[in-house]
Amino acid sequence: CNNYEVIDLGVMVPAAKILETAKKEKVDIIGLSGLITPSLDEMAHVAKEMQRQDFKIPLLIGGATTSRVHTAVKIAPHYAGPVVWVKDASRGVGVASNLLSTDLKADFLEKVKAEYDEVRTRHQGKKSGVRLLPLAEARANKTKIDWASSPPTAPRKTGVSVFNNYPLAELAPYIDWTPFFITWEMKGRYPDILTDEKTGQEATKLFNDAQAMLRRIIDGRWFTAKGVIGLFHANSVNEDDIEVYTDETRAQTLTVLHSLRQQDEKPPGRPNRALADFVAPKQSGLKDYIGGFAVSIHGADELAKKYAKEHDDYSAIMAKALADRLAEAFAERLHERVRKEFWAHAPAEQLDNDALIREEYQGIRPAPGYPACPDHTEKELLFNLIEASKHTGVKLTESFAMWPAAAVSGFYFAHPQARYFAVGSLGKDQMEDYARRKNIDLATMERWLSPNLGYEPQE
Structure with missing residues (x-):
């Protein structure tokens, strides 16, 4: 595809298989695509595993439920290597070219880092500015x-x-x-x-x-x-x-x-x-x-x-x-x-x-x-x-x-x-009430509704 060899592992692939294949095939980039909300948590999990296993290669994030804010706030902090949100498939080739170019990579990543720092600061300010009713x-x-x-x-x-x-x-x-x-x-x-x-x-x-x-x-x-x-x-x-x-x-x-x-x-x-x-x-x-x-x-x-x-x-x-x-x-x-x-x-x-x-x-x-x-x-x-x-x-x-x-x-x-x-946005009081009504523990419910949380859940 566009002179890149792409290894398509399909849908609903466990993190272990993704990273095992990445090592075996000696890939240059890992790309994740998420269509529904639970995929977002799985992407963060992959980022954590890449950090734990000492990966250095770029991680690309894309798909219908993803965003620049979510990538900057919820995924990038878990991995010291490059994490880049790709808005749509047409941008993928340009991003990959920048990341694999010895001349362009450093400037590109510096720009992404500055952008994500700003996104995180703005996001934190926005969150603290929203008043949730009891x-x-x-x-x-x-x-x-x-x-x-x-x-x-x-x-x-x-x-x-x-x-x-x-x-x-x-x-x-x-x-x-x-x-x-x-x-x-x-x-x-x-x-x-x-x-x-x-x-x-x-x-x-x-x-x-x-x-x-x-x-x-x-x-x-x-x-x-x-x-x-x-x-x-x-x-x-x-x-x-x-x-x-x-x-x-x-x-x-x-x-x-x-x-x-x-x-x-x-x-x-x-x-x-x-x-x-x-x-x-x-x-x-x-x-x-x-x-x-x-x-x-x-x-x-x-x-x-x-x-x-x-x-x-x-x-x-x-x-x-x-x-x-x-x-x-x-x-x-x-x-x-x-x-x-x-x-x-x-x-x-x-x-x-x-x-x-x-x-x-x-x-x-x-x-x-x-x-x-x-x-x-x-x-x-x-x-x-x-x-x-x-x-x-x-x-x-x-x-x-x-x-x-x-x-x-x-x-x-x-x-x-x-x-x-x-x-x-949902307050913790509603999340506790909702988890009780559904008879599901709070941490599980927080994972399912993570994009809607108006507070930082306990790790």
Whole structure:
């Protein structure tokens, strides 16, 4: 790749194997890529092991969940050798060239060190400047909902509904193409990017190639779409938890979902939100509901391997990119059907795809591991609730990543006041409370939520 020999060890590779291979192959650089939050802790662990084993070679950090701040604050301090964050794949060659050049290396690393020192100083100042409310105060400022004037809507059908071999042609119109171009490191909004002065010509060719492959995928049934939704009786309890019941008597609890609450101080009139706010409290006597879903696109890995064997990397990447887009489109289409048919809390909704992308619909579908629900471990509760692996073939890894990668899962909330939000920084009081509610020790919970900690945990 670009005249560099790259040894690809795959995904979810233990630190010991990475470093053992690095020694055996006498590599010049180690590169780590992280897609979900737990990967960040593993990267810090690799850095510590490189220090312990007296490595000197550069460590490159990249991937969707990584950042310059996290690399400077959480990874670089553990390793005396060079640690460099690479913003995207297109920068990798330039960074590697600088690190392996006898003329450029010293100046490049000096610049990186100065930059990271500044990032750490700024980060420390920002952390000390954020005021977190005590959990009790944050809860007192929860989302105010007048449940009497907007009572919950009962679904037309509760329980699980399974969708096998969902028609791909029905999903194609729901594709959001903007993230597709981002996959190819082309920044710009679709369809404007097609007429952009700088990138328009290249973007148009890419888009036409994607359309051609998408038609072949649909006509040849190269991919299989599998999905499951579940709608359940539920009420919020203990301020921040959601009890899910086996049936309408609500006498037996199926599972308890746990939400986290914003703790940063808000301006007057703005609430400290938690997802539990959007489900009617048990003490209200109102019968509310919650939903869950998981969707997946199968066949992309096999197709990509076929193209790779033919040395057609472009088509291999294209196949995976289209699978990702179809998975998101599947999530969009099922959510629309939930709103209009299954839960039917917005049966008269008439929105075009642009409006769906702008999330102008009633209700939300937050996913574990994302800003409103940053705890990946809640994914296990969701998967058990709707039997996602059985119905969709999606498995959860030890770090709660979904496999195959072209998969989406999350919860459904129907209330008109339900909003997407970012939980943000968490105080130790909430972390202790959350760990107790989930019956998990604090240190483990801190590892899962490390990007959200508003304090320094004990080593």
